[in-house]
Amino acid sequence: MSRMVQPQSEGDLMARKPSPVTAVTLYQLHGPPSLGRHIRERYRESDDFETREVVVGGRRGILLLGATPAKTPAWVSTLNGWLPTDDLPELTNQNAAACLLLPRRDGTDTWAICFGLGFHLLEAARIVPGMGRSLAIRTADPIHLKSLTHSRLDSRAYVARTSMPGGDDLDAFGIGGVADLVTRMVAPARLPGTTSAEDTSRTHEVRGADSVKLPLANTQSALIRDLDVVEDLLALDPVSELAEIEQLSELKPKDPRLSQLEELLDGALGDASDDRVGLAWPTEAADIAVPIHHLIVEGAPRGHTGDRERPAILETIIGPVRDLPSGHRVRRLRSMRVMAFTDIDDAASSLVPARRWIVAEFEHEGHRYCLHDGRWFEVDQRLTDRISARLTRLFDVQSQLDALPAWSTGDEAEYNQALAETLGGVCLDRQLVRTDQHSRGFEACDVLTREGVLLHVKKVDRSTPASHLFAQAAVSTEALLTDHQARGRLRELVTANGGDPSWVRERPTEVALVMARPRKITPEDFFSFSRVRLARLADEADRLGVPLTVHWVPLEAK
Numbered sequence: 001m002s003r004m005v006q007p008q009s010e011g012d013l014m015a016r017k018p019s020p021v022t023a024v025t026l027y028q029l030h031g032p033p034s035l036g037r038h039i040r041e042r043y044r045e046s047d048d049f050e051t052r053e054v055v056v057g058g059r060r061g062i063l064l065l066g067a068t069p070a071k072t073p074a075w076v077s078t079l080n081g082w083l084p085t086d087d088l089p090e091l092t093n094q095n096a097a098a099c100l101l102l103p104r105r106d107g108t109d110t111w112a113i114c115f116g117l118g119f120h121l122l123e124a125a126r127i128v129p130g131m132g133r134s135l136a137i138r139t140a141d142p143i144h145l146k147s148l149t150h151s152r153l154d155s156r157a158y159v160a161r162t163s164m165p166g167g168d169d170l171d172a173f174g175i176g177g178v179a180d181l182v183t184r185m186v187a188p189a190r191l192p193g194t195t196s197a198e199d200t201s202r203t204h205e206v207r208g209a210d211s212v213k214l215p216l217a218n219t220q221s222a223l224i225r226d227l228d229v230v231e232d233l234l235a236l237d238p239v240s241e242l243a244e245i246e247q248l249s250e251l252k253p254k255d256p257r258l259s260q261l262e263e264l265l266d267g268a269l270g271d272a273s274d275d276r277v278g279l280a281w282p283t284e285a286a287d288i289a290v291p292i293h294h295l296i297v298e299g300a301p302r303g304h305t306g307d308r309e310r311p312a313i314l315e316t317i318i319g320p321v322r323d324l325p326s327g328h329r330v331r332r333l334r335s336m337r338v339m340a341f342t343d344i345d346d347a348a349s350s351l352v353p354a355r356r357w358i359v360a361e362f363e364h365e366g367h368r369y370c371l372h373d374g375r376w377f378e379v380d381q382r383l384t385d386r387i388s389a390r391l392t393r394l395f396d397v398q399s400q401l402d403a404l405p406a407w408s409t410g411d412e413a414e415y416n417q418a419l420a421e422t423l424g425g426v427c428l429d430r431q432l433v434r435t436d437q438h439s440r441g442f443e444a445c446d447v448l449t450r451e452g453v454l455l456h457v458k459k460v461d462r463s464t465p466a467s468h469l470f471a472q473a474a475v476s477t478e479a480l481l482t483d484h485q486a487r488g489r490l491r492e493l494v495t496a497n498g499g500d501p502s503w504v505r506e507r508p509t510e511v512a513l514v515m516a517r518p519r520k521i522t523p524e525d526f527f528s529f530s531r532v533r534l535a536r537l538a539d540e541a542d543r544l545g546v547p548l549t550v551h552w553v554p555l556e557a558k
Contacts, residue, residue, distance in 0.1 A: 057224035132212030247383035426499035
């Protein structure tokens with residue numbers, strides 16, 4: 001059926017005036033332009049790709065372009081099975097790619113402008129991580145964000161990509177916690193000084209992750225000017241509403257800093273006095289709210305294969321690798337596996353690589369890096385300051401509890417019993433509340449007072465994870481607030497232990513974290529991600545309307 005084509009109006013013709021810009025994908029690469037450094041070997045040596053030295057706007061660069069050999073798509077064989085083969089034309093795929101390497105203004109780094117599958121040509125280890133995200137944070141409209149890809153690092157692992165066609169702010173995306181890692185942003189942005197900004201009637205969309213998709217000029221001189229403007233924009237402070245996004249970033253697998261951090265970790269593992277390494281639950285076990293009795297380690301070096309059941313302390317994990325030669329400790333930690341068990345020999349976790357059971361923190365070349373759940377992160381000082389401010393307020397919260405007795409025995413069960421007697425409450429240490437929602441059970445608290453205060457108690461140092469204490473408190477508080485069955489089962493436990501069921505309120509009157517060690521505990525005494533977990537627990541307690549308090553009790557020598 002034919003269709004009449006209406007003549008174009010003058011307005012239509014004006015609207016189709018060629019744009020002075022084209023949306024391209026831009027990367028920043030470490031070091032000045034170099035074919036050997038920045039382009040993968042398989043492409044720079046392929047007969048299907050051509051390399052040229054070029055001059056663009058007065059700057060010397062390198063252009064690589066070509067296409068992958070034509071291939072018959074895999075789905076053609078499926079069609080051939082369904083239909084007569086002589087009825088089908090020959091079908092092939094060929095992917096074109098181009099990459100233009102140009103030096104930045106100061107010549108220290110390189111811009112890579114990619115077309116088609118040009119990003120496949122780049123050597124991943126040379127890509128400056130998060131450059132596109134950094135540009136978006138400095139130029140995006142903070143109240144009209146279109147899409148965010150983010151993960152949360154202090155709870156069960158997940159990655160979410162959330163889109164809002166109309167745009168909204170960070171709060172609408174559920175971002176704003178101290179452990180939110182945003183890896184990709186899509187948002188409208190003004191790019192003042194660039195060619196695209198000359199059209200004030202239009203706001204362009206920026207898509208930023210490691211790379212950034214943005215409009216750049218079509219002419220040589222204007223392209224160089226646009227790249228210089230991008231360089232200037234990256235030097236600006238972030239938009240205030242988006243600044244927190246930049247305070248936590250994960251190092252990519254081929255980041256050159258990783259080898260340096262792995263060397264630092266290997267050295268720390270060989271030194272029993274190095275307190276930059278600690279024990280922590282891996283992410284998938286972060287919500288364990290039952291007491292851990294022992295660990296089982298598989299794959300330990302010869303000479304460390306004695307009793308399978310070992311205490312849930314740092315030495316169980318890193319002791320077997322300490323005497324290995326330098327360079328072998330980290331490698332062995334990757335191959336070892338660890339599983340946690342309760343005191344009734346129930347598995348409380350899966351068999352997880354030993355590396356994910358430790359945390360580490362190092363100051364390196366003026367930056368702070370943290371190993372968490374087997375991955376390395378750079379933590380900005382602003383995030384550290386922000387968490388410290390939040391925890392300082394938490395440590396200053398007033399409590400119903402009077403001064404608590406010192407921990408004069410090494411046995412946790414004995415201390416909890418003495419604490420319950422001192423407070424006139426009931427000891428529920430290692431007694432689990434089992435419900436339909438929590439079939440494995442959870443420890444509601446170690447001590448419950450007559451006034452409805454839940455006390456969670458632990459002897460804490462860097463060899464035993466405070467994060468498990470925080471997880472226990474988080475799971476218990478939420479369950480007792482939202483699950484009528486959980487409150488009923490807790491009342492039964494309280495009665496069975498000689499207490500009064502009325503002590504279990506509809507809402508706990510206070511949740512108290514009681515930590516024992518020889519010297520007073522401060523917010524700075526925890527590893528960064530333990531502090532993150534505690535800060536999020538405090539925020540969640542505020543949301544639930546339950547006071548959360550922190551208490552230090554002296555740990556006296558035996």
